[in-house]
Amino acid sequence: MTASANRIGRHLISIDDLDRAGIERILDRAESFAEVSGREIKKVPALRGRTVVNLFYEASTRTSSSFELAAKRLSADVVSIRSAGSAVDKGESLKDTVQTLSAYDPAAIVIRSPQAGAAQLVAGWTPASVINAGDGKHEHPTQALLDVFTLRRRLGSLDGANIWIVGDVMHSRVARSNILAFTRMGASVTVAGPPTLIPRHIEALGCQASTTLDDLDQADVVYVLRMQNERMRESYVPTLREYAARYQVSGRRLNPGQLLMHPGPVNRGIELSADAIDSPQALIGAQVKAGVAVRMAVLYELLVGSPILAAVA
Amino acid sequence: MSEQAMTPERLFYRPGQPAEVLIRGAHVLDPRSDLDGAHDVLVREGRIAEIAEPGSVQASSDTKTLEANGKHLLPGFVDPHVHLRTPGQEYKEDLESGTAAAAAGGFCAIIAMPNTAPVVDEAPVLRSLAETARREAKVPVGFLASITKGLDGQELTEMAELRDAGALGFTDDGKPVVSGGMLRKALQYQRLCGGVIALHEEDPALSGDGVMHEGAVSARLGLAGIPSISESTMIARDSALALYEDARVHFQHLSAVESVHALEAAKAAGARVSGEATPHHLTLTDDLVRTLDSRFKMNPPLRTETDRRALAEAIDSGLIECIATDHAPHASHEKEVPFEQAPMGTTGLETAFASLYTELVIPGELELGVVVERLTAGAELYGLPTPRIAPDAPANLCLVDLEARWEVGAEGYVSRSSNCCFHGRTLHGRVLLTVAAGQIAHRRRLLVEAGALSR
Numbered sequence: 001m002t003a004s005a006n007r008i009g010r011h012l013i014s015i016d017d018l019d020r021a022g023i024e025r026i027l028d029r030a031e032s033f034a035e036v037s038g039r040e041i042k043k044v045p046a047l048r049g050r051t052v053v054n055l056f057y058e059a060s061t062r063t064s065s066s067f068e069l070a071a072k073r074l075s076a077d078v079v080s081i082r083s084a085g086s087a088v089d090k091g092e093s094l095k096d097t098v099q100t101l102s103a104y105d106p107a108a109i110v111i112r113s114p115q116a117g118a119a120q121l122v123a124g125w126t127p128a129s130v131i132n133a134g135d136g137k138h139e140h141p142t143q144a145l146l147d148v149f150t151l152r153r154r155l156g157s158l159d160g161a162n163i164w165i166v167g168d169v170m171h172s173r174v175a176r177s178n179i180l181a182f183t184r185m186g187a188s189v190t191v192a193g194p195p196t197l198i199p200r201h202i203e204a205l206g207c208q209a210s211t212t213l214d215d216l217d218q219a220d221v222v223y224v225l226r227m228q229n230e231r232m233r234e235s236y237v238p239t240l241r242e243y244a245a246r247y248q249v250s251g252r253r254l255n256p257g258q259l260l261m262h263p264g265p266v267n268r269g270i271e272l273s274a275d276a277i278d279s280p281q282a283l284i285g286a287q288v289k290a291g292v293a294v295r296m297a298v299l300y301e302l303l304v305g306s307p308i309l310a311a312v313a
Numbered sequence: 314m315s316e317q318a319m320t321p322e323r324l325f326y327r328p329g330q331p332a333e334v335l336i337r338g339a340h341v342l343d344p345r346s347d348l349d350g351a352h353d354v355l356v357r358e359g360r361i362a363e364i365a366e367p368g369s370v371q372a373s374s375d376t377k378t379l380e381a382n383g384k385h386l387l388p389g390f391v392d393p394h395v396h397l398r399t400p401g402q403e404y405k406e407d408l409e410s411g412t413a414a415a416a417a418g419g420f421c422a423i424i425a426m427p428n429t430a431p432v433v434d435e436a437p438v439l440r441s442l443a444e445t446a447r448r449e450a451k452v453p454v455g456f457l458a459s460i461t462k463g464l465d466g467q468e469l470t471e472m473a474e475l476r477d478a479g480a481l482g483f484t485d486d487g488k489p490v491v492s493g494g495m496l497r498k499a500l501q502y503q504r505l506c507g508g509v510i511a512l513h514e515e516d517p518a519l520s521g522d523g524v525m526h527e528g529a530v531s532a533r534l535g536l537a538g539i540p541s542i543s544e545s546t547m548i549a550r551d552s553a554l555a556l557y558e559d560a561r562v563h564f565q566h567l568s569a570v571e572s573v574h575a576l577e578a579a580k581a582a583g584a585r586v587s588g589e590a591t592p593h594h595l596t597l598t599d600d601l602v603r604t605l606d607s608r609f610k611m612n613p614p615l616r617t618e619t620d621r622r623a624l625a626e627a628i629d630s631g632l633i634e635c636i637a638t639d640h641a642p643h644a645s646h647e648k649e650v651p652f653e654q655a656p657m658g659t660t661g662l663e664t665a666f667a668s669l670y671t672e673l674v675i676p677g678e679l680e681l682g683v684v685v686e687r688l689t690a691g692a693e694l695y696g697l698p699t700p701r702i703a704p705d706a707p708a709n710l711c712l713v714d715l716e717a718r719w720e721v722g723a724e725g726y727v728s729r730s731s732n733c734c735f736h737g738r739t740l741h742g743r744v745l746l747t748v749a750a751g752q753i754a755h756r757r758r759l760l761v762e763a764g765a766l767s768r
Contacts, residue, residue, distance in 0.1 A: 093646065093649075094651070095649055115650075115651030115652070115653050115654055116535055116536055116605060116651065116652055116653060117534075117651050117652045117653075120605055121605075121649075121650075121651060135651075136535055136536075137536070138534050138535040138536070138605075172535075176533070199531070199538075200527060200528070200538075201528055201529035201531075201532045202532045204529035204532060204533060
């Protein structure tokens with residue numbers, strides 16, 4: 001990272017856009033917005049009169065609703081577009097859609113796409129700030145930030161923490177952004193899953209790789225990924241039964257001191273057992289809750305920047 | 314050469330005025346003619362009439378004289394792998410624009426691939442293309458026909474009739490011939506009709522829905538990878554088939570170190586096989602895909618530095634005989650989409666020489682003479698005469714300024730498409746003049762403006 005530590009750029013496309021100081025700055029900001037979310041009137045005027053466009057080309061509950069709430073709690077005008085029923089459905093290209101929406105002079109475009117690199121392309125076509133809300137299997141930086149936020153609240157610091165990311169790493173943008181974010185915050189990361197779902201050379205991201213959960217007891221945090229049914233049809237795993245037998249994280253596999261995370265939505269009984277989900281070790285609910293405050297912080301840092309507390313108070 | 318009279322015409326172009334030009338004082342470099350020094354070269358009636366000491370040739374008053382001191386005169390290049398997109402996709406390229414781009418890159422002959430719409434899988438399609446080339450092509454064009462009808466891998470084309478109609482050879486390029494049994498029949502049929510069988514090697518089951526090289530970069534980007542073994546295992550299989558049937562097979566656009574090893578083993582075993590490598594695989598790596606710029610999406614994909622170096626070494630040793638561009642134009646609306654959605658391919662005709670000179674010759678990885686030889690070697694592989702700078706040879710020449718620096722794309726492109734993987738790079742070496750089949754096919758405008766080309 002460069003000398004411009006603690007500076008946030010105009011876009012958030014990848015965790016690589018942030019150094020540790022930048023991440024911490026967003027998390028600190030999120031702490032102050034978390035306080036706003038606890039008030040009866042959950043609104044600050046920071047983005048009054050400015051427009052945020054949510055452009056979602058892929059189904060999403062958590063991410064789209066939390067971005068929408070985040071923008072509204074900052075008093076922005078929000079336009080949310082989903083591919084179904086929009087011009088996108090009529091064959092309009094991403095470029096044309098973005099240029100059309102840019103005519104409304106939005107301050108930010110939040111985009112989710114099934115294609116890697118979509119957010120970066122959009123950034124080249126609009127004067128607005130662009131926030132990547134998930135691009136293909138590439139990255140999901142705001143998920144990683146809210147995960148770091150949740151963990152930091154619980155652990156105080158990620159320095160020296162041993163974090164295992166378990167499951168379908170190959171098809172997971174959450175895994176990629178989290179490997180980058182966790183290691184940047186001082187944690188050491190191991191990914192574990194079936195050999196067919198751990199990409200070759202994943203170690204190049206700065207993590208270790210394992211094909212069993214034999215050493216899972218070394219983990220301070222167990223981050224479990226969603227296992228999608230379609231992976232079975234594609235022969236990545238023979239059956240979900242076999243997958244669950246080898247890789248399901250259950251109360252039996254977890255130590256009492258370990259923390260459990262999952263980006264949602266959970267497949268109960270597949271990657272996680274019911275007892276694990278409902279255990280007090282699970283931070284899954286806290287992750288969802290952190291989503292709004294962290295996304296408020298991201299919007300704020302990209303669109304407003306420096307003098308802060310006045311706007312919050 | 315009575316045999317030649319029997320064979321059908323296999324190169325097609327628009328006939329025009331034979332060149333009359335005296336190129337004075339250029340550094341003439343043609344390894345096959347043992348030429349490597351300053352000479353005057355006189356072209357008369359489209360043939361090389363005289364090669365002599367600089368300043369010694371007197372041209373007649375109606376011959377243009379080109380003062381070419383400090384420039385390099387090379388044999389014209391031959392590109393055995395070009396997509397001209399016609400018939401059917403003329404919005405990407407056609408015979409006129411594609412051959413103009415070839416001429417701008419110093420090529421004096423190119424070979425067009427048959428994966429058009431319709432596919433070149435019947436003699437009438439080929440005859441009609443040849444007719445168009447006779448009207449439009451600025452440099453001679455040869456055509457490959459497809460191995461299987463509609464490139465579907467199911468039924469052989471009428472290979473003998475296609476050969477009679479002028480096909481230089483056969484390929485399903487863009488796709489592999491998946492069935493070993495189907496390829497074997499084509500190789501057997503080659504005994505009847507001749508013609509090189511050129512293969513795009515890829516195992517679709519291993520490539521899956523891959524969009525880039527499988528490696529550290531694809532792991533980082535979450536993009537599905539095309540492993541190197543997708544290519545090399547098919548080369549190994551088809552080399553064994555070629556050896557068994559004593560067939561002549563050419564492997565197109567090799568991209569991986571494993572493929573180089575497979576080619577080496579096939580030759581050691583006695584198979585009649587040859588290979589080509591592209592300028593982009595010889596100069597670029599998958600690291601560029603980190604930008605997610607679809608200009609860097611091609612098939613086969615850019616691979617690692619280890620692969621790149623292995624290809625350059627194989628070009629140096631001659632294990633891979635020739636350089637081919639795999640010029641693959643696409644419209645900007647097709648390429649300006651997220652990486653995974655973009656079609657595969659990069660243009661390459663206009664940048665081939667300059668990219669190789671800049672990235673391989675200047676750093677000392679390859680000698681200029683080797684690059685020139687490999688840029689012309691495609692002709693012989695397909696049974697065409699090799700361009701040479703020699704007395705009485707047909708004039709197939711290109712004059713280049715090695716000192717000239719230019720930004721790729723800054724002046725636009727001669728090709729109808731702009732999807733060039735070298736876009737925005739500053740390259741050294743610019744083609745000033747191309748003479749193809751005895752006709753001036755390209756002359757750089759600045760050269761004329763500067764008055765260098767004068768009577």
